[in-house]
Amino acid sequence: MSHNTFGHLFRVTTWGESHGPALGCVIDGCPPGLRFTLGEIQAWMDKRKPGQSRFVTQRREDDLVKVLSGVMMDEDGETMISTGTPMSMLIENTDQRSKDYGEIARSYRPGHADFTYDVKYGIRDYRGGGRSSARETAARVAAGAIARKVVPTLNVRGALVQIGKHRIDRANWDWSEVDRNPFFCPDPAMVPVWEDYLDTIRKAGSSIGAVVEVVAEGVPPGIGAPIYAKLDQDIASLLMSINAVKGVEIGEGFASAELSGEENADEMRMGNDGKPIFLSNHAGGILGGISTGQPIVARFAIKPTSSILTERQSINADGHNVEVRTKGRHDPCVGIRAVPIGEAMVACAIADHYLRDRGQTGGRL
Numbered sequence: 001m002s003h004n005t006f007g008h009l010f011r012v013t014t015w016g017e018s019h020g021p022a023l024g025c026v027i028d029g030c031p032p033g034l035r036f037t038l039g040e041i042q043a044w045m046d047k048r049k050p051g052q053s054r055f056v057t058q059r060r061e062d063d064l065v066k067v068l069s070g071v072m073m074d075e076d077g078e079t080m081i082s083t084g085t086p087m088s089m090l091i092e093n094t095d096q097r098s099k100d101y102g103e104i105a106r107s108y109r110p111g112h113a114d115f116t117y118d119v120k121y122g123i124r125d126y127r128g129g130g131r132s133s134a135r136e137t138a139a140r141v142a143a144g145a146i147a148r149k150v151v152p153t154l155n156v157r158g159a160l161v162q163i164g165k166h167r168i169d170r171a172n173w174d175w176s177e178v179d180r181n182p183f184f185c186p187d188p189a190m191v192p193v194w195e196d197y198l199d200t201i202r203k204a205g206s207s208i209g210a211v212v213e214v215v216a217e218g219v220p221p222g223i224g225a226p227i228y229a230k231l232d233q234d235i236a237s238l239l240m241s242i243n244a245v246k247g248v249e250i251g252e253g254f255a256s257a258e259l260s261g262e263e264n265a266d267e268m269r270m271g272n273d274g275k276p277i278f279l280s281n282h283a284g285g286i287l288g289g290i291s292t293g294q295p296i297v298a299r300f301a302i303k304p305t306s307s308i309l310t311e312r313q314s315i316n317a318d319g320h321n322v323e324v325r326t327k328g329r330h331d332p333c334v335g336i337r338a339v340p341i342g343e344a345m346v347a348c349a350i351a352d353h354y355l356r357d358r359g360q361t362g363g364r365l
């Protein structure tokens with residue numbers, strides 16, 4: 001595979017498989033002088049790691065990050081300072097169970113990437129899906145932790161806003177609630193509903209889809225590179241690259257099809273400080289591919305986990321019809337753990353564009 005790198009100036013390459021000894025990333029182009037601790041990176045990793053509640057996969061991985069290069073330790077012995085050289089980070093796989101996957105070594109799980117990987121490469125690491133497994137996204141979250149440091153004002157937060165048909169009530173949105181429940185749910189009233197619902201799905205060995213919303217605040221106005229590297233285009237591309245993502249929208253997204261021009265217009269006024277104020281944010285913080293300075297709002301839809309306990313019709317590598325039932329440990333709703341992954345991808349897209357803007361215009365902060 002030759003497409004394991006994203007970004008132009010903040011350039012991230014990820015490597016590794018679900019059941020290999022380790023996985024990781026290399027960030028090339030990280031600006032020198034960024035200061036961070038391992039604990040700060042680990043905090044984001046801990047949000048994504050498996051086994052944290054009964055609603056996610058019971059695979060046990062500590063996801064401890066090692067920073068192998070690209071940093072110098074400060075005299076305090078804790079703060080790392082980026083040197084501008086390639087930054088390599090490594091996460092070991094410690095809880096692989098290849099025997100869980102013996103039965104699907106030659107059979108294709110419907111809805112998974114087994115069939116297409118075989119068609120394309122003629123060889124497939126069936127243990128946990130190999131490179132197609134979302135285990136790879138641990139490396140993206142590590143890269144995202146560094147990306148957050150590139151833009152000094154940046155604050156990227158994510159939340160789960162829908163599981164199956166159960167949507168949150170946006171009037172109840174409370175960011176502080178997101179870290180208090182196992183779903184990253186911003187609506188406290190929805191938590192017990194999702195608990196009951198997911199328990200039923202989980203006990204049935206089934207799965208369900210979800211919608212994640214990511215909001216990036218503190219994005220300076222003026223970043224984004226029209227017309228073939230619009231900020232919304234690149235955010236959408238990176239979100240779509242996450243496993244199981246089937247839809248991405250920015251701002252009002254698909255709902256804008258139902259709005260009139262009057263409703264959708266983000267009217268403007270001059271603020272008392274001489275800076276423009278937008279009276280709404282239907283655009284999701286991006287106009288003409290360039291950030292407005294308002295919060296950037298992106299949403300993505302995640303399909304239901306394809307590895308389920310119910311038998312489904314499929315075929316195998318020998319060309320026979322088979323029934324497939326996936327044993328092993330799986331997330332009943334992968335949308336939950338996709339929240340920190342979505343945050344990381346948005347942070348990487350913004351960091352890359354921030355540096356590209358600085359390169360072209362010299363920056364304006």
Ligand SMILES: Cc1cc2nc3c(=O)[nH]c(=O)nc-3n(C[C@H](O)[C@H](O)[C@H](O)COP(=O)(O)O)c2cc1C
Nearest residue numbers: 112113132133134243244306307330331334337338
């Ligand atoms: C956090 C996360 C965890 C996932 N865990 C599983 C899983 O346990 N079982 C599964 O079948 N798919 C899982 N997926 C989705 C698959 O990786 C994905 O559906 C597969 O690679 C096929 O790619 P596609 O859905 O993007 O077409 C997960 C996705 C994410 C984001």
